[in-house]
Amino acid sequence: MAKRQLFGIGNPLLDIIAVLNDEKFIDKHGLKKNAATVLEGGEAEKKYEKLLDELVSNFGVKYIVGGAVNNALRTFQWVLGENNEGVATSMGCIGDDIYGKRLQQEIIKNGVNPCYMIDKETPTGTCIILVSNNNLNHTSCAIIGAAQRFRKRHLEQNFDLVKEARLFYTSAFFLGSDSESVFCIAKHALESEKKIFCLNLAAEYIMSKAKFCKPLLELIPYCDFVFGNEFEAAAFAKMKNWKVNEMSEVVVKMANEIEAKKKERWIIITQRHLPILVAKNGSNKVQAFPVKEIKNEQIKDTNGAGDAFVGGFLGQFIQNKTLAICVKCGIFAATESIQQQGMTLPPKCLFSE
Template sequence: MSATTVPEGFLLGMCNPLLDISAVVPKEFIDKYEAPHGSACLASEKQLPLYGELVSNYPVKYIAGGATQNVMRVFQWMNQSSVPTAVFLGCVGDDEFGSIMRDTVTKDGLKVIYQVTKEKPTGTCAVLVCDNERALVANLGAAEKYSFEHYQSEQVQIAVKQAQMYYISGFFLTVSFESVLATAQHACENDKIFSFNLSAPFIIQFFNDKLMQILPYADYLFGNEEEARTFATSMKWDLTDVAEIAAKTSLLEKKNEKRQRIVVFTQGADDVCIGINGQSHKVPVRKISKEMIVDTNGAGDSFVGGFLSYLAKGYPIDDCVKAGIYTSSTIIQYEGCTYPEKPDLTQI
C-alpha cells in the first residue's frame, strides 16, 4: 500500500450511533442531573427528563455522533478519499433522527450498514457543554437493539472480510458482545489489526468480565488518563502514573503473537503516553489557548480517528500520535465532532 492511499472499506467499526443534542448549559444544570463533567454515562431514570428540559430551554444543535461513528467520520475526513474508506455498523430507529443521521454521515463519505428497528427510537446523547468541558449522558434507545443476526448478514460479513483494520469502543460491550468477540477473533485468525477503546470508567468497573475477554485480542488499546487509572485499580496494580500503566498493560496476555500490543493513553492537554513491550514513552501535545476551545466533545474520538488514518498509511507510531493530536486539537475548536472542509496535514 502506498503512503497516501487507503483502500475502500479498509476500516470497519461498530458501536452505538447516537444523535448528539449539544448545548452550552450552566453548572447548575450539570449538578441538577448529576452529569459526569468531563466523562460519560448511560442515562439513569433520574436523568431522563434532562433531554426535554435541554431542548425546551437551551439553543441546541443536532450532530451525528456516537463514539465509534465519530472515529470513522474523522478517519474518512483525514483520508479525503472519493470512496468510503471506513464502514460503520450500528442500530438506529425507523424515524426522522435515524434518517438525519444516515444522510449526515453519508455526506461525510462514510458507509453505514445500519440495522433499523421499530422497537425503539434512534439513540441520543445529551452533550452538556460547561466551561469548555463536556458531560455526556447517553440514552441508547435503538442502539442497544443491535443484533448478532444483523452482524451475521451477508452484507455485513462481506464488509468484515474486506476490512483490514477494526475499531470498537468499550461502549459496545453492553450491546452486542457476540459481535465484538467475533470481530476480534476474525482479526486474530487473519492477522488483521484489531483496536479497542476503554471508553469510560463505568465500562471498566461494571463490564470488566467482558472487557477482559476482549483485551487479549487488542493490538491497539486506547483510553484517557482517568480510564487508565481506573483500569489499574481494577487490576489491583499499585500504580497511578499513566505512562507506567501503559507500559504494564502492553504486557498483558495477547492472542495474536505476530503483533505487539501498543497502548495509547491520552491526558487532555498533557503528553500522550505510549506503552510497547513493557516500556513507555511520551509525545507532547501542542497547546491550544483556552480562548480557541469551543468544546471538547469528540476530542478523544477524533484523536483515534487521526491516529488510525496514519496507521492505515503505514506511518510510525509517533507520527500516528501526532496525527491524532492534530485532529483532536482541531475538533475542539468546533462545536461537537465537526471540522473544516479539509485537514491541514502540514500541521502534523
C-alpha cells in the first residue's frame, strides 16, 4: 500500500506505566486513587516532574505511545501489518527532551511516520499510569505540555503530507490546541472532493466547554465520519438541547440535523458491551452491530478502547472494505486492546472478515 495515505493530527503523549506492589507511592504524592488527573500551572507541573523522576528512578516502567489520535493511528498500522509501515502520518507537538525522543522512537516501532513540531521551551506531554491493587486500580496523572503548543506554521511547512493523504483523522481534544490547523485540513479535504475527513468527539467535557463547543459545531459539517461513545453523544445532545429518549434518536439527529458540506456524513457511536450504532445523513435508519461478549476477568484496561475501534475501522476503510467489515474490525481491535495492560495490542492482527 502507498505510504502516507492517512494523516492524523492530535496531542501526542508518552504513557509511562508502572505496576506497583502497594499504593505507598500513590499516597506519598497525594494522588487520587483510581482516578485520572490532568495537571496545569507552574507549581503543579513542577510537582509532576518530581513525581515522574522518582517513578522512573525507582520502578520498572513501560513506555507506550499515547494520545487519542496516536492510539488510533498505531492500531490502524497494526491492522495493515508490518509490511505496510508508514501508511499513517502523525502530526503534533512534542518537547526537546528525552521523552519526546522516546515517543518518536516508539511510534516509529508502531509503523507510524512522525512529523512533530519541536517546542524547545515546554516538556513533552506525558501521562503516568500507576497500576495497583492486583490490577484493579488505575491511577493516572498527566501534563499536556508541548502538545498544546502546536502552531499552524508547522502544518504549512509540511503541507505536502496533507496533499498526499486521502484520509484525515483528528480528535476534538486538538481543537483546544490549534483549531485553525484542523479547519485548514478539513477545508482541503472538502475542496479535494474524494478525500475523507474523520473526527472523534473525544470526551464528555468537550461539549460543556466554550473553547471546544463553537469550533466543534463549525467542524462537523466538514466531516465524513464522526466517532464517539454513548456518553459523548448524550453530552452532544444535551449541548444541542435535543429532546430525545433513545441513543438511536441522538445518532439520527447528529447525522441529519446539522449542516453537511459533504454528500455523506456517517455517525458511528460505540456503547461498551451494547451494539455499535451507525446512522447516515438523509435517512432515519439506524444500523446496529453487536459486539463480541468478553468475560470480566479477561478485561485488563479499557482506556483507549474507542481509539482502537477507530483504528480498526479505518484500517479496513482504507482498503475499500464494506461498512460491516470496517465496524467488525473496529470491534475486533477494541476487544483485543482491552485484554492488554495499557493501550497496547498483540504482536500481530489476526482479524478475519
